[in-house]
Amino acid sequence: MENQNISDIIESYLKQILAESQQVEIRRAEIANQFNVVPSQINYVIKTRFTIQDGYVVQSKRGGGGYIRIEKVKLLDNLDFIDSLVTAVGDQITRHDSLSVVRSLFEAGAINRSEANIILAAINKDAINTGDRQADEQIRAQILISILNHLRYES
Amino acid sequence: MENQNISDIIESYLKQILAESQQVEIRRAEIANQFNVVPSQINYVIKTRFTIQDGYVVQSKRGGGGYIRIEKVKLLDNLDFIDSLVTAVGDQITRHDSLSVVRSLFEAGAINRSEANIILAAINKDAINTGDRQADEQIRAQILISILNHLRYES
DNA sequence: ATAATATTAGTCAACATTAGTCAAGAACAC
DNA sequence: GTGTTCTTGACTAATGTTGACTAATATTAT
Numbered sequence: 001m002e003n004q005n006i007s008d009i010i011e012s013y014l015k016q017i018l019a020e021s022q023q024v025e026i027r028r029a030e031i032a033n034q035f036n037v038v039p040s041q042i043n044y045v046i047k048t049r050f051t052i053q054d055g056y057v058v059q060s061k062r063g064g065g066g067y068i069r070i071e072k073v074k075l076l077d078n079l080d081f082i083d084s085l086v087t088a089v090g091d092q093i094t095r096h097d098s099l100s101v102v103r104s105l106f107e108a109g110a111i112n113r114s115e116a117n118i119i120l121a122a123i124n125k126d127a128i129n130t131g132d133r134q135a136d137e138q139i140r141a142q143i144l145i146s147i148l149n150h151l152r153y154e155s
Numbered sequence: 156m157e158n159q160n161i162s163d164i165i166e167s168y169l170k171q172i173l174a175e176s177q178q179v180e181i182r183r184a185e186i187a188n189q190f191n192v193v194p195s196q197i198n199y200v201i202k203t204r205f206t207i208q209d210g211y212v213v214q215s216k217r218g219g220g221g222y223i224r225i226e227k228v229k230l231l232d233n234l235d236f237i238d239s240l241v242t243a244v245g246d247q248i249t250r251h252d253s254l255s256v257v258r259s260l261f262e263a264g265a266i267n268r269s270e271a272n273i274i275l276a277a278i279n280k281d282a283i284n285t286g287d288r289q290a291d292e293q294i295r296a297q298i299l300i301s302i303l304n305h306l307r308y309e310s
Numbered sequence: 311a312t313a314a315t316a317t318t319a320g321t322c323a324a325c326a327t328t329a330g331t332c333a334a335g336a337a338c339a340c
Numbered sequence: 341g342t343g344t345t346c347t348t349g350a351c352t353a354a355t356g357t358t359g360a361c362t363a364a365t366a367t368t369a370t
Contacts, residue, residue, distance in 0.1 A: 005219045039319075040358075043321080060320085061364085062365050062366090063316090065317085066319060066364085096354090114270060119273060126304070127301035139285070146279060147273055149276070160347090161346085161347080192348085198329080198331080199346075221355075
């Protein structure tokens with residue numbers, strides 16, 4: 001809580017706005033200036049914290065009157081939603097991205113907290129650690145997809 | 156009390172904080188410096204003295220604003236049972252035997268039916284299939300143990 | 311219309327800042 | 341003496357920060 005990095009602070013700022021409105025629209029340079037960082041750091045924050053796996057869609061426009069708009073995605077019905085997650089997982093997935101997938105399932109109501117925690121236990125680095133990172137990412141993807149397919153039948 | 160090595164001293168320091176708050180968050184380099192040891196010794200202390208068997212869960216983040224967070228968790232009263240299953244799983248486990256483990260958990264009331272089904276989805280042969288049977292059995296074992304360790308405490 | 315210029319955002323790679331792993335040797339317990 | 345635990349540091353990995361360069365869009369000049 002003490003030594004937060006600036007990316008976390010910007011993330012919190014944006015999510016705070018998103019907690020009350022469906023979307024937030026910013027001018028990149030303005031936010032960068034407000035938090036005293038270079039403009040490209042805003043891209044970094046968005047790329048690492050507002051992905052589709054996190055449940056956000058980002059649109060932007062360059063040129064005069066340009067903007068970056070972050071929209072909190074409305075969850076589709078479960079089946080389409082699971083399809084989109086299966087696609088997002090693909091044939092390999094990083095640990096970081098897999099956390100987003102599980103969080104999205106939880107927030108969509110597809111799983112409860114206990115189930116989410118079990119899935120996290122199944123894909124964390126204690127569980128999957130062959131020494132070959134790419135192999136790990138492939139195994140993690142297969143496990144997630146197997147679970148996603150299971151959830152499809154349940155729902 | 157006399158012959159305390161530096162690892163014991165660091166352990167005491169952290170547990171003293173944990174006696175009053177639920178968790179402690181440190182910067183590794185800072186603590187290492189404070190006790191005049193190399194940073195990796197902090198990892199050693201954590202790995203040997205703040206395990207899940209001891210009732211601690213550790214999380215960390217690298218990079219700017221990085222931290223190590225140690226959280227004291229409430230252990231459940233099924234520890235001996237979990238221990239026996241961890242032993243039974245060992246370094247590797249067949250798919251058949253892994254089903255027995257999950258069934259035991261379910262029958263003991265440690266997990267409900269949905270949770271059991273998720274675990275089964277995570278360890279079935281769609282999920283874990285590297286082409287090398289022994290490798291699969293090892294991965295399956297690690298996943299199960301990670302889940303078993305998760306089931307030791309309230310979360 | 312077209313071209314030039316201004317105004318935005320995007321990409322990428324270098325660098326910075328943290329923690330993790332591992333294996334060798336030292337210290338300790340028996 | 342032997343086996344275990346502790347200590348150390350070189351190397352690795354993950355994450356965050358910065359700025360130069362690029363691309364897209366809008367506005368202005370012709």
